[in-house]
Amino acid sequence: MKRGDPMEITSEQFQDAVAGGVYAFELIVTKYERLVYTVALRLLKNPEDAKDVTQETFIKVYKNLDKCKNEKMLKSWICVIANNTSIDSIRKQKKQSTISLDAQIETEAGQFIFEIPSDEKTPELKLIEDEGYGELKEAIDKLPLDYRNVLILRDIHSLSYLDVAEATNLNIGTVKSRLARARAMLRKLYIP
Amino acid sequence: VDCNKCLDNISLYIDGFLDEEDRVSFENHISSCEKCKKELHATEILVEYLKNIPLEELPEGLHANIMKGIEDARAMRRPSRFLYSRITTFAASLIIIAVVFGYLHLLPGVGEQAATESYTEPIMRMADTAGDGQIIPFAAGIALEDFDDDLIYPALEAAREYGLFYAVEFEDGLVAIFEFDIEEMGDLEIDFDEIVVIEPIEQVHYYEGEDDDCDCDEICEYDCDCGCQDDE
Numbered sequence: 001m002k003r004g005d006p007m008e009i010t011s012e013q014f015q016d017a018v019a020g021g022v023y024a025f026e027l028i029v030t031k032y033e034r035l036v037y038t039v040a041l042r043l044l045k046n047p048e049d050a051k052d053v054t055q056e057t058f059i060k061v062y063k064n065l066d067k068c069k070n071e072k073m074l075k076s077w078i079c080v081i082a083n084n085t086s087i088d089s090i091r092k093q094k095k096q097s098t099i100s101l102d103a104q105i106e107t108e109a110g111q112f113i114f115e116i117p118s119d120e121k122t123p124e125l126k127l128i129e130d131e132g133y134g135e136l137k138e139a140i141d142k143l144p145l146d147y148r149n150v151l152i153l154r155d156i157h158s159l160s161y162l163d164v165a166e167a168t169n170l171n172i173g174t175v176k177s178r179l180a181r182a183r184a185m186l187r188k189l190y191i192p
Numbered sequence: 193v194d195c196n197k198c199l200d201n202i203s204l205y206i207d208g209f210l211d212e213e214d215r216v217s218f219e220n221h222i223s224s225c226e227k228c229k230k231e232l233h234a235t236e237i238l239v240e241y242l243k244n245i246p247l248e249e250l251p252e253g254l255h256a257n258i259m260k261g262i263e264d265a266r267a268m269r270r271p272s273r274f275l276y277s278r279i280t281t282f283a284a285s286l287i288i289i290a291v292v293f294g295y296l297h298l299l300p301g302v303g304e305q306a307a308t309e310s311y312t313e314p315i316m317r318m319a320d321t322a323g324d325g326q327i328i329p330f331a332a333g334i335a336l337e338d339f340d341d342d343l344i345y346p347a348l349e350a351a352r353e354y355g356l357f358y359a360v361e362f363e364d365g366l367v368a369i370f371e372f373d374i375e376e377m378g379d380l381e382i383d384f385d386e387i388v389v390i391e392p393i394e395q396v397h398y399y400e401g402e403d404d405d406c407d408c409d410e411i412c413e414y415d416c417d418c419g420c421q422d423d424e
Contacts, residue, residue, distance in 0.1 A: 022259075022266060029258055034247040041248050051254055058258045059265050133245050155242035161207075180203030183235055190238070 007031060014071035025065075028074065029058055035075070035157065036082040042152050043086040045141050053089050057082045076159050080167040083153060090145065139190035147182035154179055195221075198228045202235050 009017075009028055016024035036057050040050035060081050068077045140148060153159045153167055154175075164179075165172045198221045204210050205218050222229050 020266065022262060025262060026259060029255065029262070033255060033258060034250050037250055037254065038248045047251060051251055051257070054254060055258050055261045059261050062262050062265055133241075136241055136245065151242070155239055156245055158243065176204060176209060179207075180200065183203050183238065184199070187231070187235055187238060191234070 009071045009074060011071055014074070018065045018068075025062055028061070028078075032075065032078050033058070036078060039079060039082040039152060039157065040086045042137070042140060042156070043083070043145070043149065044089060049089060049093075050086075053082070053085050056089075057085045060085065075157075076163045079153060079157050079159055080163065083149065083167050087145075087149065136190050139186055142189055143182055143185055147178055147185060150175055150178045151182040151186065155183075195225060195228055198222065198225065199231060202228075202232050205232070206236055206239055 007027070007030075009031060013024045013027055017028055033054065037050055037054045040053040040057070041047060044050050044053060057078070061078055064081075068074060140151065143151065149168060150164055150170075153164045154161070159167065161172050161175055164170075165175045168175065170178070198218060201210060201214065201218050205215065210218060222232055
């Protein structure tokens with residue numbers, strides 16, 4: 001199975017979940033929890049933080065499900081919430097962290113951004129990651145956040161440019177240029 | 193098209209975002225430049241790889257933790273602290289209804305409207321009005337949202353004097369009635385943005401003749417120093 005896809009959410013199940021039905025909502029959780037965790041882990045680079053963000057994301061989804069137009073929009077809508085919750089978490093961490101100068105990365109515009117040094121990965125995690133994609137994931141993790149963010153939403157989770165623009169609060173032109181730059185950077189970090 | 197321009201356009205080409213003229217120029221360059229051709233091919237493979245990255249395995253216990261968070265969030269949306277015993281509460285509600293209807297004749301308009309109803313009719317009506325788990329605030333046995341402008345004021349007066357009451361319909365069709373003391377509302381662990389009760393509370397504030405400079409929250413008249421209580 002390429003991507004976790006337990007079942008389709010029907011219109012009726014979606015409406016049940018919007019009405020607050022926990023059973024129907026659990027179907028949504030089951031379908032999208034790995035997606036949310038993957039977004040969070042790629043952005044935060046720390047399994048414990050990714051777990052917290054995954055939980056927080058689904059609580060936001062539960063409380064605001066009536067704002068999602070229909071079940072067909074669920075994936076991109078949840079993806080956007082996961083993305084934004086992850087970015088918020090990174091911002092909070094940055095405020096709280098003592099930042100090492102060694103962690104600075106210069107962006108295209110010459111500004112310095114600060115990457116949170118990731119925790120050491122356990123041997124088990126490395127083993128799980130190493131199904132042929134471990135090196136690619138490590139290369140993605142090295143991208144500056146602004147570029148990683150766009151690349152994850154568009155190339156890994158297949159959001160449209162419009163959805164990526166909405167999620168990141170960027171215009172489509174900036175999304176295009178950041179994605180092009182992210183792919184070019186990734187090409188230098190990873191050779192297929 | 194030079195190599196730099198071509199490399200800049202690889203991403204847009206892959207996603208089909210080059211216009212016709214740029215696309216033709218790009219393809220012409222690619223056909224004659226091995227370096228750019230190789231880069232295009234490698235980037236196409238990379239994008240395909242990215243699309244196929246498997247989702248991460250969910251850590252053990254995370255699904256259960258998510259659902260526990262959802263249950264907690266759900267509990268915050270419902271007055272669960274009042275739901276220890278639905279049967280007991282339902283029995284108590286009959287007493288409350290009887291007490292409230294005892295005051296109906298004191299309310300202009302309300303008494304006339306409700307006096308002909310039996311004690312069970314309001315319960316049935318609220319069962320129809322309330323959805324699953326929805327909360328309908330009512331005063332003097334009538335849902336506040338059912339009052340028109342002429343009747344809202346006496347209804348709110350009744351609510352303030354005798355307390356606010358809520359009808360909750362459960363999945364099995366059982367309707368329970370709860371009483372909230374308006375004075376204690378600030379202590380309730382309920383997000384008032386999430387439930388319909390916010391409307392009557394705002395209306396209470398409106399009828400107090402609020403201060404335009406007051407920027408406190410909707411139930412300010414019971415908590416703040418804005419002077420709205422002094423207007424009474």
